[in-house]
Amino acid sequence: MALLKSHLLPLLLFSLSALLFLSSFFYLSSPHPNPNPNLTLRPQNPDFTFIIKLLAYNRLDSLSRCLRSLAAADYLSDRVHLHVHIDHFALADADDADRKLRESRRILDLVDAFEWRFGEKLVHYRTANVGLQAQWLEAWWPSSDHEFAFVVEDDLEVSPLYYKFLKNLIVNYYYNASNSRPYIYGASLQRPRFVPGKHGNKLKVDDRTRLFLYQLVGTWGQLLFPKPWKEFRLWYDKHKAKGIKPFLDGMVTTGWYKKIGEKIWTPWFIKFVHTRGYFNIYTNFLHERALSVSHRDAGVNYGKTAGPDSHILDESSLEPKFWNTLPLGDLKWYDFCFREIFPERVIGSLDELGSVLNSVQTNNTVIIVSLFGVKEMVVSNLLCQFESLNLRNYILTGPESEFLFDLARRGHPVIITNRFLESVGAYKLLSVHNSYVQLISEILVKVYVLQKCLESRYSSWVVDGNMLPVSADPFVVESDPSYDFYIGTSPELFFARASSSAQKDVGGTDFISNFAMLVNSLLVRQQSVSFGYVMAKFLEMKKSARVNTLDETSFGLRVDNSIVNQSLGDGKKIVFWPSDMASEIVQKRLQEIDIWVINDDSSCKAIVCHQS
Structure with a gap:
């Protein structure tokens, strides 16, 4: 009998352990109510790749300051990569070549000696000057839908909190399926200051608002999501190859492009965003604070140094609700005129x-x-x-x-x-x-x-x-x-x-x-x-x-298949046509009287701002 008990006891313990394991397995794998119905379940630590794309040219002191601020950030023990893209000086300036070669070597020496402890460091040193547009557009082609790029120019300084904040946004607004949208292309950490639509509203957000969505891209610390960036690059290639310019009437940025052309890239992206109806996440911290600050050093955008545009936000100035993220439905959305939609x-x-x-x-x-x-x-x-x-x-x-x-x-x-x-x-x-x-x-x-x-x-x-x-x-x-x-x-x-x-x-x-x-x-x-x-x-x-x-001909102009070269007379308030009229003929007639106001991609030719 004792022998029988000695054989049965291990078997009984094994069976009990197996039962507990299976019970736990079925509990974890089967659906059960969320204890807090207002909290959406989401992955706490999604597996994604984060790459800092640092764009540099000839500003040694600026670059040194930017690198120091990036290295001082809290990366939560995550693996974060640093890619430094260094543009070459223009070879046409042969008379000053020796001095510029020395400057370039000093920048390369700085980057080579700089220790990056958080992931891989990669340096891309160009053989010719390509300018700011190519620096941005050629810096990144996502290797997957789980790779993110944070683009900084060399005169930027970031907060030690910037990565923790961006990771929080990625988890909540990219990986949370119930709270993400394919038409959000990223997040800007700069202080919002600019409305590009002429005669638009003043950029003013409620003091209690910490996050909002705005169509404008930010160039002073911009996080880019992979899918929209790929879509933009393909759109850009198509339009550039066909000689289509990124003109968007009513936008200040179109005037910039007409003045300096391909030295800048933002008019292209703005035109793409307008065509697709996409949005960017922005922060709004009080007292002119931001997680990314531009020192606006002399360069392509500034003839002479203008100084920092904001104050760095750090641990000492955090608010109790700093890390809170609201559902997208609770955030405000604004277009290029800063009109709420x-x-x-x-x-x-x-x-x-x-x-x-x-x-x-x-x-x-x-x-x-x-x-x-x-x-x-x-x-x-x-x-x-x-x-x-x-x-x-x-x-x-x-x-x-x-x-x-x-x-x-x-x-x-x-x-x-x-x-x-x-x-x-x-x-x-x-x-x-x-x-x-x-x-x-x-x-x-x-x-x-x-x-x-x-x-x-x-x-x-x-x-x-x-x-x-x-x-x-x-x-x-x-x-x-x-x-x-x-x-x-x-x-x-x-x-x-x-x-x-x-x-x-x-x-x-x-x-x-x-x-x-x-x-x-x-x-x-x-x-x-x-x-x-x-x-x-x-x-x-x-x-x-x-x-x-009501006779609509008394206040409207009728167009049809046969009549051409009409004009809108005084008092005409509408143009109308037969419901069975072919859309190609409709387009032709409306073009004749100058009220066909869309491009070939069916987006508006102009941004027209009306102050609220």
């Missing part, structure tokens, strides 16, 4: 619709723009024209597409028709054949927005994407209280005045269902329908409705 505004419910209407309305008026059947480049031209005229009181509606989601990402308020109608239960009102569902969806979404506008006491215009405004008040009717509704002679134009009588005519819980019944009835009889046509029929049945006809 609201990305990813996809309206999914009636409550969200009401909130957006309140935020976009101007003078208690909203424009509902239908993009059904409108080509993307025509839509892009429309939105650029809206921007130039400072028209912001609009909501876009259209079928689900990557293009429409991209417009929402860029800050345009968007209703994805099928998603919105599903959320409000509209499809249960339909009884016709499936082939008509898209047509009815286009009509019904306008009805929902129209009713919500009137409930909120906003007048509303309903237009299609085949109309282009050419004045700041394109859709204005005389303030005649005798009429609540105006129906255009073409079915793409409709106006409802914010009045109690109009709200009574198209309000109430039965309005939508009655309207849908009328649409179904018209389609069963195989009649051609449009929003304007159905609204006219519906209001006819409302004996009390006060309706007038």
